[in-house]
Amino acid sequence: MNLTELKFGQKAIIERVTDEALSLKLFEMGLLPGETIMLENVAPFGDPIAVLLSESKICLRLQDAASVQIKPIN
């Protein structure tokens, strides 16, 4: 499952980032394997999305989010 499929309020653990060109940037921003992530907001036109990490809030486009593989937790 990837980050675009996450629903509001649902939490997930990041497993890996499949796009090599994005992984460095995402890691530096704190979006890295093992972190818990939650969907917080969706921009007015349905894209980009804003996600909550343990300590920060990051927004990214759906096309970028598609490369983030996640595992939902209850």
Added chain:
Amino acid sequence: MEKEITVALVGNPNCGKTSLFNALTGLNHKVSNFAGTTVEKKTGETRLSAGVKAQIIDLPGTYSLYPKSADELVTYEILRNKAESNYPDLVIFIADASNLKRNLLLYSQVADLGVPIILCLNMMDVAERKGIRYDLKLLEKELGVPIFSINARKQEGIDNIKSALLNDKLRLTAQYYNLDHVNAQMLDEVCKATDKRNKYAALQFAINASSLLSEKAHRIIQIFEKYSFDTRKFQEEEILARYQIIDGTVRNARLKNTGQLKNSLTHKIDEILTHRYWGIAIFLVLLLLVFQAMFSWSSYPMDFVEYIFGLLSNYIETQMPKGILNDLLVQGILAGLSGVMIFLPQIIILFLFIAILEDIGYMARVGFMMDRIMRPFGMNGKSIVPLISGMACAVPSIMASRNIENKKERLITILVTPLMSCSARLPVYTLLIGMLIPDTAKWGPFNVHGLVLMVMYLIGFAAAILSAWIFKFFIKQKQKNYFIMELPSYKMPVFSNLMITLYEKTGAFVWGAGKIIVAVSVVLWVLASTGPQDNIAKVERKFLPTISNDTLPKYIREEAKLQMNAQKLEASYAGEFGKMIEPTIRPLGFDWKIGIALLTSLAAREVFVGTMSTIYSVNDEGGEETFSNIKTKMQAEINSQTGKPSYSLATILSLMIFYAFALQCMSTIAVVKKETHSNKWPIIQFLYMTVLAYASSFFVFTIFS
């Protein structure tokens, strides 16, 4: 002898670095370039003790030492070169305590360069609200460097930092990331190739040099190939390994943690401010509010500025001996300056609004909301900040585009930002709109002036995104484009920070514009009061008998005087100049007087009003009426050929469109040259905007006349 130490402030974006810089240096700072480079530095001074000063350098916020955007590059450039005279004796690293893990990633990289470092934990209050607290003693022990808890926005803990800067015993270095897994022989070669002794600094520099293709890239790529060293994989492993080290440290030092992701106040605010409908509506209402404020709040301060200039010119005119110097001061310089300075209140209001929106964290939300709209036009959400601050001034806005990672998106943003109506156009619009519509006109609760002005800003915005859309097809794309941005938590604006920003920006405008205006005013005054051969004297000889003839009725003498002044201006060098270009601008509805203003405002748009003031006040021969409303004079002007008012509806509209689109600003051209490292792009920008302005003005004039 006085001792001076160099201290660099480093940290992530939104960590409170600028607040700390302001708290340390107050107004005692300046923005300049590093000698011989285009790298900009913001430096300030602070006195530590009787004999010691600290030179504080504020470096742009960055997420890592592998720069992905132009502003991150600045920080990297300063920290990479020990031989550089600005290389810091000490780094103050500012970390957001509420987001410590990610902040410490950059911290550990900077520390590994081997520079003495102290760590400041900022925003402890925000962290506590999130349920996070740290055992600072333990953290200090684990990290091995001095740690200070500060609240930069409230200026708390600043004195502790100052005394720490004085204490040589606190100059400690630390090492976190181990390079044992990297081929030692390769490291030696990299160290040799990069002239560095610190292994991490050498490798880090080599990786950046190879990807940026900067100096020594060729030799370094050879070394990497020889040992089949994958730089991307190394960086990824490095970041993950650092996070692992930090994770352990932070976990140990953490006292209290709810450990739960929970919706915060920021989340609740975002629900509204980035809401599908409300978000957009609130944004538009905010913009409307700004324009209304610019018009309704500024009238009293504007009257005040006008009054002060009136007093001043009256004083100089009566107290100074009559003569050329008096004329030059009153009719040239003061007339030119007052024409623009009167708009200072409006400019301050605009700068203030933008500074507040930036400071509380709202601008990032606008970027988040607008990314989807900007994308088809070859830009991204981060472009919105340059575009909106472009309404204040294109120069800092173009520099604000540095955080856009993708080069194509950044270039397009730079190219179209000057189409946003900046504050220098404000005086021009205000004058011209005032000639069309009475000040008091209302449409419902709104001031019609404010509405027309908003339309002008919208036209500028439309032109900007349409041009961007066209550029999208002509500029080649090499990099992957993405939009990954932090949404910082909302903060209350800090009054002193706002005032310092306002002081910096307004000061830059006043001095920047002031210098050009004074220079242009002087030249213009000389050109307008002298002429080829004795043409001016001839005009005087023709009219003086009538004017000085006491037997004639007063109105005839007044009329003759006006005629004389008009013909004198026409006979002057300025008049000749304007006439020379008149044929090219006649299709736009402009006469030679506007021609003079167009030429002078090639340097800067706001000079238009100053020029008009100068032209019409020279025409007026000083006296009490020097400062009487220039608007009235322009409205009363009759075209000598057609017998109709010189400023018809068509001419005024055409002039407004011309100023909306033309790139009449030397500072913008200079900054674009600097930011794009090329001559090509400023030239392209100047040409496309001039063509756009000419064609649109021609179109508008033809339709309305």
